[in-house]
Amino acid sequence: DTAVSQTPKYLVTQMGNDKSIKCEQNLGHDTMYWYKQDSKKFLKIMFSYNNKELIINETVPNRFSPKSPDKAHLNLHINSLELGDSAVYFCASSQAPGREETQYFGPGTRLLVL
Amino acid sequence: DAKTTQPPSMDCAEGRAANLPCNHSTISGNEYVYWYRQIHSQGPQYIIHGLKNNETNEMASLIITEDRKSSTLILPHATLRDTAVYYCIVRSSNTGNQFYFGTGTSLTVIP
Numbered sequence: 001d002t003a004v005s006q007t008p009k010y011l012v013t014q015m016g017n018d019k020s021i022k023c024e025q026n027l028g029h030d031t032m033y034w035y036k037q038d039s040k041k042f043l044k045i046m047f048s049y050n051n052k053e054l055i056i057n058e059t060v061p062n063r064f065s066p067k068s069p070d071k072a073h074l075n076l077h078i079n080s081l082e083l084g085d086s087a088v089y090f091c092a093s094s095q096a097p098g099r100e101e102t103q104y105f106g107p108g109t110r111l112l113v114l
Numbered sequence: 115d116a117k118t119t120q121p122p123s124m125d126c127a128e129g130r131a132a133n134l135p136c137n138h139s140t141i142s143g144n145e146y147v148y149w150y151r152q153i154h155s156q157g158p159q160y161i162i163h164g165l166k167n168n169e170t171n172e173m174a175s176l177i178i179t180e181d182r183k184s185s186t187l188i189l190p191h192a193t194l195r196d197t198a199v200y201y202c203i204v205r206s207s208n209t210g211n212q213f214y215f216g217t218g219t220s221l222t223v224i225p
Contacts, residue, residue, distance in 0.1 A: 004157070042217070043201075048212070090157050090158070102163065104160065105159070106157050107156060107157050
């Protein structure tokens with residue numbers, strides 16, 4: 001009954017490869033997010049999607065492309081992986097963006113680029 | 115952009131109340147205060163949020179000062195499983211209502 005799930009949990013890959021991380025939420029929420037947590041544990045938002053439309057795109061290299069096939073899914077595709085992309089990536093969802101809004105996070109995907 | 119200040123670390127004896135402070139002196143009148151925690155290697159977990167009044171739920175209590183410039187998260191009876199990093203977040207409409215996580219307070223519950 002996981003509310004926000006991510007696959008894979010761990011991802012080890014070589015520099016230059018292309019990889020995808022999948023996220024699904026069964027909460028019926030309208031908005032989904034991707035966050036990146038680096039080695040210093042800073043958690044920073046990358047993207048936000050509302051009803052399959054991109055509403056937030058922080059300063060993220062265009063090698064990162066979110067894709068939302070439907071409201072319940074937000075996948076993150078990363079091209080030409082670099083060493084600095086190594087981090088934990090968290091997906092989150094919320095009912096709707098607003099001042100009073102609670103986001104629920106997935107368990108994270110630990111990406112290691114060699 | 116976190117707009118909050120928290121002590122980097124705190125200890126609390128198991129079974130005692132854990133009081134985690136947060137300063138948000140530049141908070142605006144319509145901005146909410148949220149608390150999340152992150153237990154090692156897990157995703158952030160929502161704890162509680164409030165605007166002006168004190169709030170309580172099954173996990174914790176949130177005390178917001180009258181001038182709203184600071185708040186305290188209270189875990190009434192801390193357990194070892196409460197050891198985590200606790201984040202105090204002020205959500206700003208100026209930032210598109212996004213959550214900006216700061217460095218948080220690393221709480222260690224001691225047996």
